[in-house]
Amino acid sequence: MRAWLVSQWLYGGGSLNWTRGMMMAFARKHIRFAAMTDEKLDWALREWSAVCAALICGAAIGIARKGGIHEPHGALFPLPGASMAGSGGQHLPHRFALLASHFHQQHERLADWWGEDWVQQDQHHDQTTLHFPGWAEVAGCWIVDDPQVLSQLSRLEGGIPLSPKELRDRYHYRQRPWLAVLSLRVWRWQTPYRLANSAMYGGCRSWISLQASLSCANALPALDDQQWRHRHAQIAAMLSPFPCVLHES
Numbered sequence: 001m002r003a004w005l006v007s008q009w010l011y012g013g014g015s016l017n018w019t020r021g022m023m024m025a026f027a028r029k030h031i032r033f034a035a036m037t038d039e040k041l042d043w044a045l046r047e048w049s050a051v052c053a054a055l056i057c058g059a060a061i062g063i064a065r066k067g068g069i070h071e072p073h074g075a076l077f078p079l080p081g082a083s084m085a086g087s088g089g090q091h092l093p094h095r096f097a098l099l100a101s102h103f104h105q106q107h108e109r110l111a112d113w114w115g116e117d118w119v120q121q122d123q124h125h126d127q128t129t130l131h132f133p134g135w136a137e138v139a140g141c142w143i144v145d146d147p148q149v150l151s152q153l154s155r156l157e158g159g160i161p162l163s164p165k166e167l168r169d170r171y172h173y174r175q176r177p178w179l180a181v182l183s184l185r186v187w188r189w190q191t192p193y194r195l196a197n198s199a200m201y202g203g204c205r206s207w208i209s210l211q212a213s214l215s216c217a218n219a220l221p222a223l224d225d226q227q228w229r230h231r232h233a234q235i236a237a238m239l240s241p242f243p244c245v246l247h248e249s
Contacts, residue, residue, distance in 0.1 A: 038215055040213035041095060042093070043092060043210065044096055044207070045097070045099065047063060048100075048102070048105045049100040049101060049102050049105060050107075050115060052098045052099075053100075054161040055222060056186055060114070060159060060161040061158060061183055061186065061231045061232060063160060064150065064153075064160050065182065065206060066176075079245060092207060095136070095216070096136060096207075097134075097210070100130075100132070103204070108165075109162065110163055110166070111163055115161070115163070128197050130195045134186055135214070136187075137184065137186075138182055138183075139184065140232070140236060142181045142243065142245070144178060144179050146242075147168055151164040153181065154167055156235075158231045183235050185221070195210075195211075
């Protein structure tokens, strides 16, 4: 079953089944490079504003995705490193900006340890402007087909800031019982980027190609190295029975 799930996600791009040691080496290599670079980001991942807030303040490092109704590939969440349909052969990056969204966001869909107070403070927002509070680096991506493990991740502070019910609903979405769980290293921009909203950024889809590149510079890590390694190791241990899937960019 899990081998089939992985093959459905790779879209012919080839798969990598990573051991924990391989994954940690990948994370150390790429994240160390990212911390020193003035790399430009051409893609953003749309995520709930409350989830972005949890990520950039270091309250969480995990997200869980399934895909929106306007996704390519039959509403599957396109994995980082995969070729993006309609992008001229471009591959989705391991580093990307976080685009804060309020669409469908409700406090009851967030984890108890994070949600209600944040959403109440975040109700008033400017719909004409897009807000990019930080950027992220993928350290691990797993295809998880056990709802009990997802529930444990929801209750783990520092894990995924979504409620167990929200994770169950996403897990069963379109009668495809699995979720992609990503562990992220996150940086928050000292001055968040803001861009004018436009129709090209609309639609219920995860990945957004940016008209103007954003720089990785002038950003601070949400967690220091020791804190992040501890959180990441917790998630990696919980998800060790599942395929860790990463595409080389």
